[in-house]
Amino acid sequence: xxxxxxxxxxSLVLTWIIETLVFLGMGIRKRKDLLLLFxxxxxxxxxxxxxxxxxxxxxxxxSWIIQIFLEIFVVLIEGILLYKCMGxxxxxxxxxxxxxxxxYLCGAVYTVALYWK
Numbered sequence: 001x002x003x004x005x006x007x008x009x010x011s012l013v014l015t016w017i018i019e020t021l022v023f024l025g026m027g028i029r030k031r032k033d034l035l036l037l038f039x040x041x042x043x044x045x046x047x048x049x050x051x052x053x054x055x056x057x058x059x060x061x062x063s064w065i066i067q068i069f070l071e072i073f074v075v076l077i078e079g080i081l082l083y084k085c086m087g088x089x090x091x092x093x094x095x096x097x098x099x100x101x102x103x104y105l106c107g108a109v110y111t112v113a114l115y116w117k
Contacts, residue, residue: 004053011107012045018106019099026098028090037099040081044074067104075100 016038023037048070057063075096082092 007053008046008049011049012041014107014110015045015103016041018103022099022102023095026090026095028095033086036082036085040078043081044077048074071100071104 019037019041020034023034028034028037052066052070055066057066075093078100079093079096082096086092
């Protein structure tokens with residue numbers, strides 16, 4: 001249980017940092033929008049991490065497929081929430097895809113570096 005909580009916390013913090021940097025890089029600088037990003041991630045990240053941790057396959061091709069489906073789900077949920085809250089000022093779907101894509105790639109690199117033998 002303790003490892004799961006550490007994983008959940010580390011994933012949330014790293015996701016928030018990476019996605020905030022992506023938002024800043026895409027010109028989203030209003031405190032309100034960055035706070036929105038934080039709360040959206042507070043909703044979607046623990047859900048995705050928990051679903052992944054509860055499923056039985058954690059390596060190989062099937063694990064990758066499960067991760068991709070979870071990421072697509074997160075991009076859709078975050079895109080909808082961003083659209084509802086931010087409107088069309090910036091493309092919410094592009095923001096969600098870019099932020100989650102960069103975050104996922106950074107997580108994949110971190111995981112490979114951590115477990116490389």
